[in-house]
Amino acid sequence: MYKLVTIAFLLSLISCIKQRDEIDVTWNINLEKPVDKQIYISGNQPFLGNWSPKSILLEKNDSLHWSFTNTVSKNTLLEYKFTLGDWNFQAANENGIALENMEVITPKKDTIINVNIKNWTSGNQLQEQGQITGTVEYIKDFHIDGLKDRDIIIWLPPSYKTNQTKRYPVLYMHDGQNTIDPRTSSFGVDWQVDETVTNLIENKKLQEIIIVASYCTEDRNADYGDTKKGKLYRKSLAIDLKKYIDIKYRTKPQKQHTAIAGSSMGGLVSFMSAWEYPEVYKGAICMSPAFKYEDFDYINTITEDNKKDLILYIDNGGKGVDIILQPGVEKMEKELLKKGYKLNDDLFVVFNKKAKHSEGDWALRFPYAIELFFKK
Template sequence: MVFTKDIWITPFQLNRTLHIYMPDTIYKEERLPVLYMFDGHNLFFDDVATYGKCWGIKDYLDQNDGRIIVVGIECNHNGDQRLNEFTPYDFYEEEWGYVSQRGRLLIDWMIHELKPYIDTNYPTNPSRDYTYVGGSSMGGTMSLYMAMHHSDMYSKFICVSPHIYPMYKKFREDFDCKILPDTQIYISWGGYEYPTHHIFAMVTDQNLQIIRALLKKEGVDVIPHVFKNDNHSESAWQKELPVWMKECHIVK
């Protein structure tokens, strides 16, 4: 089942919608893992997805007996506010201009308000080992930052097509961070996400440098995937869904 719930985001002083998936049947005393995801409106149903195409997560989990709760946080649809709320660093990009980060405020809210709320009201296993986070594009960027700084709260990070290159140097400068052992990080990118082969090559090199830095952390497992024929879209991410669901052992 999927249902929506309005919640107050204290640092932004705004109401926001959560899109929550749960198995149709919960067994007595069962406690489920939780996957927190960005852009929750794009996860489950085409009719509410921004571009009319969702990831198909509900159908996939229903078909594979996914014993997990997925909490999707809807983005801010006002102007460019999604960019501000979903970036952990200030950055400049020609298409968008200067973008000021508000993502760290959102992350703090997720840790200190959202997670306690979900753990109090739903049948979760609240431990780090059963708490995950993921997203695509800027949501993937946020997930990567959270892997670097909040592995004490989450153990698996799904970074699908993260938008890294305008803030690559800031990521690199931040890599003296402590990441706990038994942390798993999935990172992917597609060959047709970028307008030129040159940019694709540059992004690939940057992603590989980040992956190498992560692999130097003791006990950190990194799962990279390049999908050479895929673009930056929900359709591509739906095709990718079974890969990270299985490789990260979110479904059997």
């Protein structure tokens, strides 16, 4: 009987601790005018659909009022938008201009967030913000046992089709749907790596390179994290995908001609990929990398490692999610300096306090980063 009472007490205590660590967040959506479609919330957490535009459906209270409630850990940064099930139709101001990502750091008590939506973007507006420049090819449903199939987009440099003997360096990228084609990008705005690289090549500032960009899947957090599945994903890029690309395309397969790049969790996995496979990659471009956030701290896992023969570019902004990520960037910089890396030699760190956690801001920093690796 004593044991049962003790167990009951412990379970009750655990429940109380959980309740103190979590709160309920409710979004109340107030529309200017009714819509004939469903309304969804999309954001940076799994319960917000990991930025899927048609995953988390709101509850319709009446024609002008919708709502959504979820339990969230305290002090969690939530970044989110509202859509009609497609990024071409997202919450906008009275002029039809898409609203920027909304943000909130969850407080210590249950909270209600009221959002007024006056309009929605039109179906064609976002598609007009960019286009594919140059020649691209696709690998559909690239398969690796243990991972979800994913598409790969390959951008080919200007002379690739005409100079049949020339071989090219390769940049591998994550979140491929956001890198080149605005029609597949999460918010209709891509990194514009095709326009950037084309411009740099034409101005003789950059070598002609091939870009291989792997799309993410619904398992993005696991694939890009320090997990068992993440380890398999990094291996699949460094070995399986690279082997496929080196056979099918005229690449320069050596380490000094191969780099990897990504942002946010993609910035983290770019660092991990280069760190685990320094014989494959020259280095990594890590934009707004999620080295440390909430209870996760990747830097602690490499403290006992020796310096690797790599060039590392790390940057971050000063707004939104990047505020949460900045302590991790600073801690990683200190750790790498301790290992013997030298600033502006084999370690480059950039901070832009005006920049947000977005494709548009990463696109602005991309030219400087890519020149560090493939300058002509």
